[in-house]
Amino acid sequence: MAEEKGRSAGKNHRKLLTRGYLYFFLLPSLAMIVFFFFIPAILTFLISLTDMSYTLEWHWVGLANYIKMIQDPWTPLIFRNTMFYVFTTLTFFNVGTALLISLLTVHIEERVGSAFRAIWLLPRITPSTVYALMWLWATRGDRDALLNWILMFFGVPPVEWRLKLPWLLVILVNGFVGASFGMIIFTAALKSIPIDFTRAALVDGANTLQLIRYVELPLIKWPLMFVTAYQTLSLLTSFEYILLVTDGGPGLYTTEVWALYSYHMAFQIYGGGSAQYGYGAALSAVLVAIGLVLSVIYWRVFKMGEMMVEPKIEVD
């Protein structure tokens, strides 16, 4: 009896120790999340309840900033812009182009595929201001700007890209950077598909398109879902390239997205004393809320819980 008690106590002690180790190893990432997400999010929310400006003083104004946001005549336009920007960039580039490049490059010779993927990584590793400047120069309205110069050979007259097609420019600039993330994830996933599956499909007479449709795409379902969810949230909060390329213009908030509007309200008004940190924070807080809601929706719709389900066999 005493021996059994001793065994049980030892087992409990081991369990406690294991849990202790688990928390110990989780601590760094937990600290990161707490310090770099939870605390800033809480602070943002608190600031959104103030009329804080350059003075950084906490004058509580309750929900005044949220009421102002609802009454702001630009809110509907900026919301629509944001949805359009996120959906289009995500669909055509961050997932679409990324998947296309991955599928193309894994089905051609390895060396060529790797080189092609490396080229697609260039925008990602170029400093954002340099990258944006290159786009600005390439898309100027002059006849000798790169894009117009190329089009000239096809008899197309010079185009004022930033003025006539600002959304196309914004989406291309962001998309060329964004595609590389999904490309890496999808390529890794495609390469990890056991060769037996491919061989079996080929033996069954599948052509390349059928191989992709019935073997590869179902097997990279999780990375596809992960990239979609992750990049949606990433695009929702991204604005640096839009700031650098159109600054929300060329017209009246033509390409202004939610995150950029928040930045403009908080920081970017020419002249002293007009920073609206409180209003900017309220706009950002809404963005955090939208991000959280979308995360839950993605989690449920994509059944991402299943991806992380515990093994069916319990090892203890």
Next chain:
Amino acid sequence: MAMRRKGVSPTVTLVTAVIIALLVGVAIGYFIKPSAPTQPTTTQGGVKTVTITVWAIGPDPPSEYRYKNFLIAADKLNKILAAAGANVRVKVQGQFFVRPVEWEEYRKKFYLAFKAGEGPDIYLTGHEDIGYLASNGYIIPLDDYIKEYWDTTFYDVIPTLWDACKFQGKIWAVPQDTEVRPMYFRKDKLRELGWTEQQIEELPIKVKNGEFTLWDLLQVAKQAVDKGIVKRGIIHRVKEGYDYFQFYLAFGGKLWDPTKNKMVANKEAWHKTFDWFYQAVHKYHVISPNQFSGDWDKDFHGPATKGEALFISGGSWHKGEWVKKGLLTEQQFWQVMGFMLHPAGEKGGKPVTLSHPLVYTITTLAKKRGKADLAAALIALVTDPHLNANHAVQSSHLAILYSEISDSRYAKDKFLQDVAYMLDYTHFIPGHPKWALYSHDVYTVLRAVESGELNADQATTQLIQMLQKDLGDAIEIQP
């Protein structure tokens, strides 16, 4: 079947972690809150050195004497102190900001540094910031210092400039420089257009007399573009700023009502302004619809100095910038460039220009550090006709002191002499704490006008709505 593990739920763990982190953060903040750094006062060999920090901005590099003059003044002061056997020396430490740091960034840096207790003792800024800085405790009133140094220095300051330094009856700053914003024109391109030398010489006079209007300007610009003499008829600054208000003023608009202490938006004048810009871009095709999203070098300095533009709505400092950067030699400038006021909107109206005096302020941090008196003494020394004349000549800014006008370098500077008359036609922007919102709303709407999204009617309605929303009682909307 997998068994559910017992233990603390992740939600509880996370909430606990957040609370602990907040407590830790507050505790760390409480215990290790850095005290406001005091610029070192060092003692060496019995001589005490007091450091004064100065922040100034160009952002054009030739305006570096806004800062450098303090180094020269401190050196002069130290020589006097050494000769007198005093055991105190002054050291000036600080920063001069140039592009890519623009005004917004500079201001932001100041406000954040101030809050961290690291702001400068002397801060150069635009006069329109005084209202905000004074009402929020950033700067100290200087009336006593002005009196103290009146007879030796400040009596000589051109009186209208003091008006730009006042807020609620007190003087909060000392003028550093001022400028005018001429409309430059390419003489060589007018010659190509068939203008005689006499016609070219008479243009600034006609503008001054209200005989040549903004609409005439469009006509001439259109002729030059249509004949392929220039690519762009008119260019203006490519970023947000205050220059656009000159056009509103030229159409009879007012910015400030001193009796009510309110900013003013005159609907009719704004409508005329927007109509002029809309037609300039979309009917006459003399302003690029992309001018606002342009690049300073490619869309302003380049076209101006290479002769690709006919009219350039610029500032007096641009002459200094073009010559210093080597874009034009002094000789070339006089050969190809002429300058005039911004023409009146309509016949019989008044031509205009805008001045934006920069001013030195003393921060409340300097007072806390016990350095306000010394900072004031340094500002008095820097407000020197010779030092300021050097700055004016180097950067093409205008004199702030009467005696500066007769300084040998200033007097020899033909450009500064030639633009001096423009000060009679100048306007200042209001020193209201919410001025920046007015300016921002105008920029936002004007950009939409140039891009073709709004016509004059829509733009006026839009601007009035925005001003009412953003400024409320601070602005008076006139019909």
